[in-house]
Amino acid sequence: MEQLKQQIREHGVVLSEQVLKVDAFLNHQIDPVLMQRIGAEFARRFRDQGIDKVVTIEVSGIAPALMTALALGVPLVFARKQQSLTLTGPLLSAQVYSFTKQVQSTIAVAASHLKAGERVLIVDDFLAHGQAARGLADIVEQAGARVVGIGIVIEKSFQPGRGELERLGYRVESLARVASLEGGEVRFID
Numbered sequence: 001m002e003q004l005k006q007q008i009r010e011h012g013v014v015l016s017e018q019v020l021k022v023d024a025f026l027n028h029q030i031d032p033v034l035m036q037r038i039g040a041e042f043a044r045r046f047r048d049q050g051i052d053k054v055v056t057i058e059v060s061g062i063a064p065a066l067m068t069a070l071a072l073g074v075p076l077v078f079a080r081k082q083q084s085l086t087l088t089g090p091l092l093s094a095q096v097y098s099f100t101k102q103v104q105s106t107i108a109v110a111a112s113h114l115k116a117g118e119r120v121l122i123v124d125d126f127l128a129h130g131q132a133a134r135g136l137a138d139i140v141e142q143a144g145a146r147v148v149g150i151g152i153v154i155e156k157s158f159q160p161g162r163g164e165l166e167r168l169g170y171r172v173e174s175l176a177r178v179a180s181l182e183g184g185e186v187r188f189i190d
């Protein structure tokens with residue numbers, strides 16, 4: 001997606017050879033027009049999959065996932081990382097190791113928001129080692145629902161996430177594929 005790559009070139013900050021900061025338009029300040037286009041693009045790629053629900057993880061997955069859900073005309077469910085007084089009733093949960101925070105945490109969704117047989121699209125902001133997406137897929141499958149695709153805004157293709165997810169049989173669609181962050185420069189695959 002050329003407009004996304006342009007934003008990454010202009011506003012992305014390479015923090016290390018492993019980590020890209022995009023706080024100017026995705027992870028802190030959010031560009032609503034870009035999010036709308038991202039949502040439309042995911043919807044275009046997955047529309048034929050009969051999606052019932054979009055699932056993401058708080059916080060940074062919510063903006064692109066919400067616009068995708070809007071474009072597909074389906075609800076969005078986001079997994080919580082923090083326990084909350086309002087998160088009551090039976091929960092579906094998974095353990096996720098956070099790449100950026102370097103801590104293991106439990107993510108959870110109220111069981112009432114996912115139903116057996118539903119066709120689910122997972123959306124997230126970044127793909128690194130695939131831990132977040134795997135945790136979300138685990139939760140979806142605990143509910144008896146089916147993951148029909150994984151939509152990623154920025155994939156770091158030099159890390160093993162895509163390979164792991166494909167090995168598990170998931171279809172992964174990424175809007176920008178970063179080949180390397182070496183030398184402080186973002187290089188894309190295509």
Ligand code: 5GP
Pocket residue numbers: 018019020021022027057060097098099100124125126127128129130131132133161
């Ligand atoms: P994974 O679970 O695939 O290892 O990492 C994906 C998660 O970690 C995403 O939900 C994202 O929030 C965060 N993440 C991974 N790599 C980066 C990165 O280079 N930059 C930012 N801003 N977040 C990242």
